[in-house]
Amino acid sequence: MPHLVAASLLAAxxxxxxxxxxxxxxxxxxxxxxxxxxxxxxxxxxxxxxVIQAIRKHAxxxxxxxxxxxxPERYIHHFHDLGADILTVHTEATVHLNRVVNQIRxxxxxxxxxxxxxxxxxxxxxxxxxxxLVLIMSVNxxxxxxxxxxxxxxxxxxxxxxxxxxxxxxxxEVDGGVDEQNACPLIEAGVDILVAGNTIFSSPVPTQTIIxxxxxxxxxxxx
Numbered sequence: 001m002p003h004l005v006a007a008s009l010l011a012a013x014x015x016x017x018x019x020x021x022x023x024x025x026x027x028x029x030x031x032x033x034x035x036x037x038x039x040x041x042x043x044x045x046x047x048x049x050x051v052i053q054a055i056r057k058h059a060x061x062x063x064x065x066x067x068x069x070x071x072p073e074r075y076i077h078h079f080h081d082l083g084a085d086i087l088t089v090h091t092e093a094t095v096h097l098n099r100v101v102n103q104i105r106x107x108x109x110x111x112x113x114x115x116x117x118x119x120x121x122x123x124x125x126x127x128x129x130x131x132x133l134v135l136i137m138s139v140n141x142x143x144x145x146x147x148x149x150x151x152x153x154x155x156x157x158x159x160x161x162x163x164x165x166x167x168x169x170x171x172x173e174v175d176g177g178v179d180e181q182n183a184c185p186l187i188e189a190g191v192d193i194l195v196a197g198n199t200i201f202s203s204p205v206p207t208q209t210i211i212x213x214x215x216x217x218x219x220x221x222x223x
Contacts, residue, residue, distance in 0.1 A: 004193045006031035011197030021058045027207045031064040038069040056083035080107045088112030121159045139176030148177025160190025
């Protein structure tokens with residue numbers, strides 16, 4: 001499958017949220033990425049239910065919801081009802097990861113697991129064949145606009161090797177400091193989904209920036 005771009009709404013202009021959503025709808029971006037923070041698992045809060053309802057009302061592309069919350073099992077049904085298509089939880093945030101993944105998939109959503117920068121990929125060995133997506137955080141989660149952690153590339157390569165050796169079918173997603181300079185190396189390392197926030201929404205021409213990310217993917221695939 002072609003590689004995807006997920007526009008991270010955390011970096012959008014919330015004073016013009018509908019306009020930002022319509023821009024992404026009309027662009028070559030594939031998904032909306034929605035970060036949910038509880039001020040506990042990460043030192044920040046983000047959007048709540050009314051905003052997600054507004055996003056769902058106007059979004060014409062899948063909602064890729066990333067829960068940065070303690071005990072995410074408490075909210076699985078809630079985000080299903082809000083319209084999440086993909087629901088990702090942190091392996092560090094729950095002691096019942098297998099159960100959570102199964103609950104997500106039983107509700108018809110794609111199930112993702114995310115790893116903080118300090119968490120090694122081998123912590124996923126027991127569940128790697130049961131998930132639809134693995135999200136590698138290439139910054140410490142909680143705030144947008146951070147610089148990409150270079151060691152994330154080696155981590156992605158190790159995860160890609162695990163995928164090949166196990167025959168697992170999960171997608172690899174990366175979030176944090178993704179821009180036009182590191183997009184191609186990330187794709188070459190094995191990434192399937194680029195999450196881009198500030199790179200898109202701070203661009204003078206966001207739709208062209210999205211095209212550039214997509215074109216980078218095409219060059220990497222042809223190399």
